[in-house]
Amino acid sequence: MFRRVLGNTLGFVGYTVQYGCIAHCAFEYIGEFVVCSGPSMEPTIVNHDIIFSERMSRHLCKIQKGDIVIAKSSFDPNMNICKRVIGLEGDKVCTSSPSDVFKTHTYVPKGHVWLEGDNLRNSTDSRSYGPIPYALIRGRVCLKLWPPHSFGTLSESPTRRIIKAQRDSD
Amino acid sequence: MAATAGWRYVRAFVSGLFVAVPVTVTVLDRFAYVARVEGASMQPSLNPDSGSECDVVLLNRWSVRNYEVRRGDIVSVMSPRNPQQKIIKRVIGLEGDFIRTLSYKNRYVRVPDGHFWIEGDHHGHSLDSNSFGPVSVGLLHGRASHIIWPPNRWQEIKPSLPPHRGPLAPEEEEG
Numbered sequence: 001m002f003r004r005v006l007g008n009t010l011g012f013v014g015y016t017v018q019y020g021c022i023a024h025c026a027f028e029y030i031g032e033f034v035v036c037s038g039p040s041m042e043p044t045i046v047n048h049d050i051i052f053s054e055r056m057s058r059h060l061c062k063i064q065k066g067d068i069v070i071a072k073s074s075f076d077p078n079m080n081i082c083k084r085v086i087g088l089e090g091d092k093v094c095t096s097s098p099s100d101v102f103k104t105h106t107y108v109p110k111g112h113v114w115l116e117g118d119n120l121r122n123s124t125d126s127r128s129y130g131p132i133p134y135a136l137i138r139g140r141v142c143l144k145l146w147p148p149h150s151f152g153t154l155s156e157s158p159t160r161r162i163i164k165a166q167r168d169s170d
Numbered sequence: 171m172a173a174t175a176g177w178r179y180v181r182a183f184v185s186g187l188f189v190a191v192p193v194t195v196t197v198l199d200r201f202a203y204v205a206r207v208e209g210a211s212m213q214p215s216l217n218p219d220s221g222s223e224c225d226v227v228l229l230n231r232w233s234v235r236n237y238e239v240r241r242g243d244i245v246s247v248m249s250p251r252n253p254q255q256k257i258i259k260r261v262i263g264l265e266g267d268f269i270r271t272l273s274y275k276n277r278y279v280r281v282p283d284g285h286f287w288i289e290g291d292h293h294g295h296s297l298d299s300n301s302f303g304p305v306s307v308g309l310l311h312g313r314a315s316h317i318i319w320p321p322n323r324w325q326e327i328k329p330s331l332p333p334h335r336g337p338l339a340p341e342e343e344e345g
Contacts, residue, residue, distance in 0.1 A: 017193065018188075018189050018192065018193065020196070021192035021193045021195070021196040022192045024192070024195075024196045024199065024200070025191075025192045025195050025196065028195075028199060029195075061253065061254065072306075072308035073284070073308070074285070074306040074308060075282070075283050075284035075285075075306075076283070076284050077237045077284060077306070077307045077308035077310075078236075078237070110251050110252070111249065111250050111251040111252050111253060112250070132306070133248070133250040133253070133306065133309060134253040135248035135249070135250070135253040135309050136306060136308045136309065
């Protein structure tokens with residue numbers, strides 16, 4: 001009788017470990033669900049939206065300009081930020097605001113990305129803390145799941161901040 | 171008869187794989203990782219002889235799950251210059267520390283919140299914070315706890331700051 005209980009317990013523990021590991025692999029390599037908060041990505045993503053971010057693009061280093069990404073905050077690694085990629089390494093980005101008379105530019109260093117929120121007026125992003133290392137990116141947002149009336153893929157950048165280089169094809 | 175035995179074997183193999191692959195991947199991602207150290211940037215602590223075999227270290231990933239490190243730890247970090255490469259260096263300063271740098275653009279640096287300052291023990295042969303500045307703690311990968319190969323170099327790696335490389339005590343900046 002004791003042996004049966006022990007057998008059942010070990011079986012239970014074994015299944016828990018196995019399914020826990022499968023869950024880890026799914027969240028780490030396939031994708032995860034994220035609840036967004038804050039106004040920095042309006043109107044594309046608003047407060048309390050639920051989105052799905054996929055991990056494969058980040059592991060294969062296929063994140064592109066214009067993608068919305070989830071990244072670890074460089075000042076607090078336990079916090080995540082959701083912003084749009086405006087420039088990849090080597091790209092030219094505009095550091096002055098649209099209202100400035102003289103426009104200033106900078107080039108994104110190797111291994112870094114330049115992130116900006118879609119709501120330029122209410123977003124702390126690379127314009128204040130500079131480019132962030134590519135390795136801090138966790139995943140690429142590909143689908144919005146909630147609220148139901150805005151279900152689907154996300155739109156292109158409403159701000160015209162992405163500078164297309166001569167070599168980019170349109 | 172042979173067909174069903176073969177088929178049973180294939181099914182057993184596939185279900186075994188279904189257990190082994192996720193468990194191995196989870197262990198490597200969350201608990202422990204084994205890595206070979208290449209290069210001379212951490213001499214003499216790691217790879218002391220450039221000619222002979224490279225050291226292999228055990229990286230403890232569980233102890234850094236909350237991003238807690240101590241000064242003097244040897245850690246592996248995702249390189250800010252190349253997201254696919256990991257670099258192994260020593261933690262010299264944590265957030266809030268003042269560091270007197272060796273070859274950085276500023277002579278004195280205050281390590282910002284959520285960052286730390288890493289250096290290789292072999293100054294001058296090391297691509298570290300002296301080149302790219304303070305590193306975000308989010309890039310932390312694991313803490314090197316033991317050298318496990320070659321066998322004559324089996325040892326536990328203890329945290330220790332090199333002489334004269336450490337955060338400045340608050341009184342020292344007055345001078």
